[in-house]
Amino acid sequence: MTATELPAETTTIPLPTTSATERIGLLVRDARRHRGLTQQQLAERLGTSQSAIARIEQGGQNLTLELLGRLSEALESELISVGPAGPTHLRVTGGTPLRGSVTVKSSKNAAVALLCAALLNRGRTTLRNVARIVEVDRILDVLRSIGVSATWDAAGRDLTLQVPDELDLAGIDADAARRTRSIIMFLGPLLHRAGSFRLPYAGGCDLGTRTVEPHMIALRPFGLDIEAHAGEYHATVDRRTDDRRTIVLTERGDTVTENALLAAARAEGTTVIRNASSNYMVQDLCLYLQLLGVGVEGLGTTTLTVTGRAVLDADVDYTISEDPVEAMSLLTAGIVTGSELTVRRAPVEFLEIELAVLAEMGLRHSLSEEYVAANGHTRLADVTIHPSQLKAPIDKIHPMPFPGLNIDNLPFFAVIAASATGSTLIHDWVYDNRAIHLSDLTRLGADVRLMDPHRVLVTGPTRWRSAEVVCPPALRPAVCILLAMLASRGTSVLRNVDIIARGYEHLYERLVEMGASIEVFSD
Numbered sequence: 161m162t163a164t165e166l167p168a169e170t171t172t173i174p175l176p177t178t179s180a181t182e183r184i185g186l187l188v189r190d191a192r193r194h195r196g197l198t199q200q201q202l203a204e205r206l207g208t209s210q211s212a213i214a215r216i217e218q219g220g221q222n223l224t225l226e227l228l229g230r231l232s233e234a235l236e237s238e239l240i241s242v243g244p245a246g247p248t249h250l251r252v253t254g255g256t257p258l259r260g261s262v263t264v265k266s267s268k269n270a271a272v273a274l275l276c277a278a279l280l281n282r283g284r285t286t287l288r289n290v291a292r293i294v295e296v297d298r299i300l301d302v303l304r305s306i307g308v309s310a311t312w313d314a315a316g317r318d319l320t321l322q323v324p325d326e327l328d329l330a331g332i333d334a335d336a337a338r339r340t341r342s343i344i345m346f347l348g349p350l351l352h353r354a355g356s357f358r359l360p361y362a363g364g365c366d367l368g369t370r371t372v373e374p375h376m377i378a379l380r381p382f383g384l385d386i387e388a389h390a391g392e393y394h395a396t397v398d399r400r401t402d403d404r405r406t407i408v409l410t411e412r413g414d415t416v417t418e419n420a421l422l423a424a425a426r427a428e429g430t431t432v433i434r435n436a437s438s439n440y441m442v443q444d445l446c447l448y449l450q451l452l453g454v455g456v457e458g459l460g461t462t463t464l465t466v467t468g469r470a471v472l473d474a475d476v477d478y479t480i481s482e483d484p485v486e487a488m489s490l491l492t493a494g495i496v497t498g499s500e501l502t503v504r505r506a507p508v509e510f511l512e513i514e515l516a517v518l519a520e521m522g523l524r525h526s527l528s529e530e531y532v533a534a535n536g537h538t539r540l541a542d543v544t545i546h547p548s549q550l551k552a553p554i555d556k557i558h559p560m561p562f563p564g565l566n567i568d569n570l571p572f573f574a575v576i577a578a579s580a581t582g583s584t585l586i587h588d589w590v591y592d593n594r595a596i597h598l599s600d601l602t603r604l605g606a607d608v609r610l611m612d613p614h615r616v617l618v619t620g621p622t623r624w625r626s627a628e629v630v631c632p633p634a635l636r637p638a639v640c641i642l643l644a645m646l647a648s649r650g651t652s653v654l655r656n657v658d659i660i661a662r663g664y665e666h667l668y669e670r671l672v673e674m675g676a677s678i679e680v681f682s683d
Contacts, residue, residue, distance in 0.1 A: 182219030189217040191235040205234040246683035253677035255649035261502035267483040270444035272342040278321040279349035282473040285321045305333035334360040348422025359393045374411040378420040381405045403429025412561040424466035433464040439562040479534035484510035485568045492572040496647040498547040509539040552582025571636040574598045577618040578606040597637035603627045626650030
């Protein structure tokens with residue numbers, strides 16, 4: 161939450177009397193004083209105002225479960241115990257334009273790559289502006305389970321990691337590991353730490369079958385051999401490899417490229433990676449590796465030349481760049497609600513194709529002068545959109561590796577196309593099943609016809625209507641349903657929204673700050 165007053169009306173925990181909020185307020189006050197914090201210092205940890213803390217302590221602030229959790233974390237004290245929580249749902253009253261401005265938060269995909277990369281470093285790694293999302297928490301759970309020290313600063317934004325000389329790989333948190341596909345990026349660093357190890361199978365969104373063979377192609381030149389047994393990868397490493405290697409990736413994937421970079425960073429000699437992704441999270445990783453002392457040439461291109469070092473020991477301070485997918489999400493929220501809205505600190509280098517397609521569809525928008533992100537490299541700008549009459553594009557919309565339209569931004573064009581006049585073919589050739597989830601937009605009045613598992617035909621304009629929808633089991637389609645509900649007159653319910661927390665930080669609160677009516681509730 162930004163440093164503003166907490167909302168006067170939020171979803172409340174059903175407490176029996178006003179005195180209950182007063183009792184919780186006293187608990188907060190006592191815990192704060194025990195920690196030696198002023199109200200202002202606690203406010204800074206939460207990213208809110210001193211007056212909001214005063215209201216809480218006086219029992220005059222409605223309390224959500226999420227806010228209680230943040231208070232408990234900030235005070236390092238469990239304020240209240242509750243029974244097992246049911247699934248989280250949203251009640252959305254739509255049909256109202258958004259207003260004002262919103263600032264893009266840091267990249268989730270870059271954060272998880274850099275958390276994995278910290279395993280390479282014997283020194284201290286400080287990552288600044290880290291996304292506080294479930295996906296990051298899962299990776300941190302795994303890192304801590306194998307002995308890595310990971311400490312948040314007082315404000316809960318910067319993270320310092322220290323890797324021990326010996327990792328406790330036998331103690332790995334298998335449950336957390338299996339709930340994220342990002343765990344596969346442990347392979348690159350770990351092949352330098354152990355001659356053999358086991359890694360639980362990767363999980364994540366339900367997007368159909370995704371083979372790990374491209375990762376194996378990328379990592380075999382470093383001596384890694386993998387066999388799958390009973391839910392685990394069994395890895396063995398043969399150190400007898402050449403000190404000059406050329407890897408041709410059969411898939412220009414982001415995590416595949418990152419795994420190859422992580423392996424090459426501590427492999428002595430020179431590694432050339434061809435058909436490499438040059439996407440935003442890969443560039444963040446390259447910049448971090450350069451700070452560690454790794455030679456990386458070709459940043460932003462499809463050929464990366466890496467000069468590795470057997471020992472990486474540096475105290476590194478790196479600020480993660482802004483997230484282009486979140487920026488696209490926020491732009492979509494404004495577009496489908498017919499809003500005048502400014503999205504600040506948008507990484508335009510990774511949104512240029514998307515903005516060009518939107519301009520072809522009739523979106524009126526303007527860009528500020530460009531400026532540089534805190535990492536010293538990424539190009540940023542403030543994007544202001546205006547209410548526009550959209551028309552379907554002439555050609556189909558499909559993703560391509562960067563600098564093409566981002567695969568994670570493709571689903572947002574389905575809800576945008578539903579707001580445009582004409583028919584738009586959306587071709588999601590990468591994932592087996594994700595296009596199927598976009599057909600849930602029909603529940604809200606959209607004309608979305610599934611052509612096959614990879615293609616949908618969207619015809620608009622849509623007279624959006626409220627409905628109750630169960631959240632699809634894939635992150636971006638889930639957010640698309642939420643954004644369509646913002647455009648729908650009446651009150652909608654989106655059930656089982658926990659998956660959205662995997663990739664977005666305080667999304668509902670930020671939309672509310674722009675004028676959306678969203679209530680969070682649980683069974």
